[in-house]
Amino acid sequence: MSEENNNEVENETEAKSDKKGGKRPARAPRAEKKPQTEGLNPDLEERVVAVNRVAKVVKGGRRFSFAALIVVGDKNGKVGYGLGKAKEVPDAIRKAGMKASKRMIKVSIENGTIPHEVLGLFGAGEVLLKPAGEGTGIKAAGACRSILELAGVKNVLTKSVRGSNPHNIVKATFKALKNLRSLDEVATVRGVNTKGLRMKAKAPKA
Numbered sequence: 001m002s003e004e005n006n007n008e009v010e011n012e013t014e015a016k017s018d019k020k021g022g023k024r025p026a027r028a029p030r031a032e033k034k035p036q037t038e039g040l041n042p043d044l045e046e047r048v049v050a051v052n053r054v055a056k057v058v059k060g061g062r063r064f065s066f067a068a069l070i071v072v073g074d075k076n077g078k079v080g081y082g083l084g085k086a087k088e089v090p091d092a093i094r095k096a097g098m099k100a101s102k103r104m105i106k107v108s109i110e111n112g113t114i115p116h117e118v119l120g121l122f123g124a125g126e127v128l129l130k131p132a133g134e135g136t137g138i139k140a141a142g143a144c145r146s147i148l149e150l151a152g153v154k155n156v157l158t159k160s161v162r163g164s165n166p167h168n169i170v171k172a173t174f175k176a177l178k179n180l181r182s183l184d185e186v187a188t189v190r191g192v193n194t195k196g197l198r199m200k201a202k203a204p205k206a
Contacts (some may be wrong), residue, residue, distance in 0.1 A: 044073065045074070047072075047149075047150060049071055049146060049166050050167070051066060052067045065086065065087050066089050067083060068083070068092040070093060070097050070100050071170065073150025073152070075149070075150060076152050077152050078106055078107070078151070079147055079177070082098070082103070083099065083167075105177065107151045107177050108181060113153060113156055114129055114180055115180060116131065116180070116181070117131065118176045119176060120173055120174070120179070122168055122172040123168045123171070124162060125163035125168030125169045125171065126162045126163060127159070127160055128160075130156065132157045134155060136155040136157070137154075138155070138156055138158075139157045140158040141160075142169065143166045143169045144160065144169060
């Protein structure tokens with residue numbers, strides 16, 4: 001009996017050692033990490049809207065970091081914004097630019113201006129955009145002007161009804177631009193032919 005018990009114990013220890021020290025199945029090769037692209041697409045232009053310094057109070061004192069709000073666009077109907085945070089200003093701007101380039105929107109532009117009047121609301125910010133005739137230019141200031149210039153709008157009238165926080169102004173302006181609908185889009189939804197709906201440009205007076 002003692003020999004049988006000893007054999008069973010040896011078999012158990014061998015099985016355990018095989019489990020622990022046995023060969024593991026070969027792992028699949030890891031995919032190579034894609035290098036992060038530095039900077040933006042050369043076709044895009046960026047504008048710094050605001051840079052804020054943020055202080056965090058910790059046991060040893062205060063730690064400072066920076067938050068940058070950036071707007072990017074191709075001046076051909078596409079524009080986006082992003083917020084980047086880092087311990088240094090250049091890093092915050094780079095992060096914000098990469099975020100902005102990844103979430104760009106398409107803006108409806110007709111004859112260098114917006115197709116219709118629109119109101120954008122976000123938080124305490126409220127921005128009104130109105131179409132304007134040729135030669136008017138961009139009547140806007142601050143963050144709103146940067147967004148419209150990078151979107152490719154040539155003539156537009158704007159009014160910041162309330163709010164002065166650049167973050168709210170940027171988001172309210174983007175909400176207004178998202179709500180723009182071109183004549184073709186509205187006609188498609190309503191099932192109407194666009195022929196004869198467009199207004200003819202007035203000939204300049206002699």
